[in-house]
Amino acid sequence: MAVFTALDEDELAAFLQAYGLSSDATRTPLEGGVSNSNWCLDFGILSPALVLTVIEPPIARSELDFVFAFQRHLDAKGLPLAAPLGRSDGSLWGTLAGKPALLSPFLPGTVAVAPDSRQAGQMGELLARMHLDAADFTPRRSNPMGLPDMAAIVRRLDxxxxxxxxxxxxxxxxxxxxxxLDDWPQGLPAGAVHCDLFPDNVLFAGPRLSGAIDFYFSCTAPFAYDLAMTHAAWCFTPGDSVFREDVSAALLDAYARSRALSSGERAALPLLARVACLRILATRLRDWISPPEGASVTAKHPAEFAQRLRFYSGDRGARAFAP
Amino acid sequence: MAVFTALDEDELAAFLQAYGLSSDATRTPLEGGVSNSNWCLDFGILSPALVLTVIEPPIARSELDFVFAFQRHLDAKGLPLAAPLGRSDGSLWGTLAGKPALLSPFLPGTVAVAPDSRQAGQMGELLARMHLDAADFTPRRSNPMGLPDMAAIVRRLDxxxxxxxxxxxxxxxxxxxxxxLDDWPQGLPAGAVHCDLFPDNVLFAGPRLSGAIDFYFSCTAPFAYDLAMTHAAWCFTPGDSVFREDVSAALLDAYARSRALSSGERAALPLLARVACLRILATRLRDWISPPEGASVTAKHPAEFAQRLRFYSGDRGARAFAP
Structure with missing residues (x-):
């Protein structure tokens, strides 16, 4: 359950007015989401439903502009996602309860807990389109969870x-x-990437991918790193982390059909997938060993990504990315 | 599972071409639906998903024009539903495997098995809007399951x-x-109505009503009859048919907020609700006593609507519709 912030009705009315909207909406708290508060706002059967999001720390306000502009950029290209709505003054977010807040279209759908190859194929196509569409998106944001950041987290752990x-x-x-740190591949094609495309951040409405959400880790990074991160997140059974070759093949094939991978990118994928595992392990280990104060979300055990790290260090991991 | 018809690839390609579409689509059979065959067609992440429906008997082809035109009419008014797409020649349906077939947009969502008052409120609003929007829809279709039809079915049963x-x-x-038959109210406001708005025919995407489906019983009838039918379908617990006063109040209040009920309509509602129960009882009794040959759908027991008929014959039934 992800509603951490109480809303003041007068403040909400003023917030909605900045979008030219009345406050005459039915409000339903939305479950899911790890750190932000979300409500579905319903203005009646003839109006599209909206989602109100109040952003909880830790994302810095200065970084929101990149995140929201990237979503608007992809939305303008026709990709399925819920880009923030513009306000009357042209801005993409305001403030509620002293926190950044925004409206976006309600995306129907549910997450695929154990994605199958058909779902992974749709994910691969979307990921490739996002990377192609990032070509003419010029803002930059350094990775908020890059290699030095993860290493710093792990160094602080006993x-x-x-x-x-x-x-x-x-x-x-x-x-x-x-x-x-020694072998990080240089010169790979890079641009704005999502960098957190776990199955929890992709909605399916029936058999159909309805949209990607939660762009708060999006940043400028190699496209192949985003693909490796998505691979590490999608291609194993939840819980026991058994590699799913069919899901992996569907993801990579669909990606490569829309955006060809260079030989340099292919060669880098096993290492990038290990780094993706390190990134997840760093935060999961930290939250497992010293849970954040007042955490209402159950910490995820780091063992899953320890297994995936081992997978990507071996022969089978290397073979998974072979053309 | 509702796929009764096998598709021939060449015939399908020609069918899609009549819409200006390629046959390069992923096809997923859709579950649900009692009598038609449905597939989700996916043309890639940048194109809207479509539903291919092959209409199985018993609806007459001559009646499809009314049904589809009514959906297009409501769609043009902005109501949430999946209206049939137009073909290059302007027609709304073609033929596959010798049966009528059509394309419509894929509507995300799932049915509410036991609708709550919030869902019933959205249903009431949609129903009222449909009735208001029917005002300038001129085609007519007599009720394919009117009082004489149901009486004839029951008379044939032992x-x-x-x-x-x-x-x-x-x-x-x-x-x-x-x-x-003696007291059927004359002169009530009438027009095109859905006449089969069971919870199975209304989709919710998360907290939000995403659309009404299955317009094959739509016809010209009193609006109050459609409301009574919806009331009988929505306001009881599934299985044991306990009346849900909160759901009933939400449905009727939301309806009346958008379309005021005349005193004549209010007075007629208990009788119309009994007729709605008769209509359901007639077909359920027939299918229970002599199941249709080759029926793959489990027949529904008639007891549920026998209880609802009794409810609407008593004081509580009358009170349910009091303003």
């Missing part, structure tokens, strides 16, 4: 606590970090 | 079989039919 959480992981982390 | 299915029902049916 190695004994890491070993207790996942035996053998401390050594795996050390070697993966040193390899990534 | 009274003993009716009594075995639901003890006491034969007498209730006889008195309800004779009352309805």
């Amino acid at each position: 190695p004994l606590a890491i070993e207790t959480a996942v035996p053998g992981l401390a050594a795996d982390l050390a070697s993966a970090f040193s390899e990534a | 009274p003993l079989a009716i009594e075995t299915a639901v003890p006491g029902l034969a007498a209730d049916l006889a008195s309800a039919f004779s009352e309805a």
Whole structure:
């Protein structure tokens, strides 16, 4: 349940007025979402339903402009997502309860808990289109969770606590970090990417991908890194992290049909997938070992991505990305 | 599962070409639906998903024009539904496997198995808007399941079989039919109505009504009859048919906020609701007592609507419709 902020009716009315909207809407809290508060606003059967989002920390306000502009850019290209609506003064967000707040169209759909190859194919196509469409998007944002950031998080953790959480992981982390820092591929095609396309952030309405959400980690990074991150997030069974070759093939084939991968990108994918695992492991280990104060969301166990890191370090991981 | 017709690829390609569409679509059979075959057609992430419907008997082809024109009329007014797409030659349907076939937009959403008052409020608003918007829709179609039709179905059933299915029902049916035939209210406002707005025919995407489907029973009838039919379908718990006063109030209040009910309509509602129960009872009894050959759908037991008929014959039924 993701409603952390109480709304003041007068303040909400003023907020909606900035969009030219009346406050005469039915309001339903929306479940899901890890850190923001979301409500569905319904203005009657003839008007499109909207989602009101109040952004909770930690994203800096200065970074929201990049995130929202990127969504508007992709929306203008016809990609399925819920881009923030513009206000009467042209801005894309306002303030509620002292926090950034925005309206976007309500996207119908539910997440695919264990995506199948058909769903992964749609994901691959969307990801490739996003990367192609990023070509003429010029704003830049450095990765808020880049290699130095993850390494800093892991360095602050007690190695004994890491070993207790996942035996053998401390050594795996050390070697993966040193390899990534030494061998990080230079010169790969880069641009604005989503960088957090977990199955929880993609909605399906029936058999059909209805949209990507939660662009708050979007930043400027190699496209292949975004693909590797999506691969690490989609191509394993939830819980026991068994590799799903059919899902992997569907994701990569659909991607490559829309955007060809260079040989440099193909060669970099196993390492980039290991870095994607490191990125998830860093925050999951941190939240597992020292849960954030007042956390209402159950911490996810780091073991899942420890297994995926090992997968991408072996032969099968390398073969997964072969053409 | 509602796919009764196999598709020939060449014939399908020609069918799609009549819409200016390529046959390069992913095809997923859609579940649900009682009698037609439905597939979701996906032409890629940048194109809207479509639904291909092959109409199975018994609807006459001559009646499809009314049904589809009514949907287009409501769609043009902005109501949420999936109106048939037009073909290059302006027609609204073609033929596949010798049966009428059409394309319509894919409507995301799922049915509300046990609608709550919030959902019933949205239903009431939609129903009132449909009735208001029917004002300037001039085609006419007589009710394919009017009072004489239902009476004829019941007359052909063995009274003993009716009594075995639901003890006491034969007498209730006889008195309800004779009352309805004698007292059918004349002069009520009438026009094109859906006449089959069961919860299975209304989709919700999250908290939001996303559209009405299955207009094959739509016809010219009193608006109050459509409201009474919807009331009988929505305002009882599934299975044990306990009256839900909150759902009833939400449906009727939302309806009346958009379209005021005349005193004549209010007074007629209990009788019209009994007729709605008779209509459902007639077909459910027939299918229960002598299931159609090759029926793949489990017949629904008539007891539910026998209870609702009794409810609408008593004081509580009358009170449900009081202003």
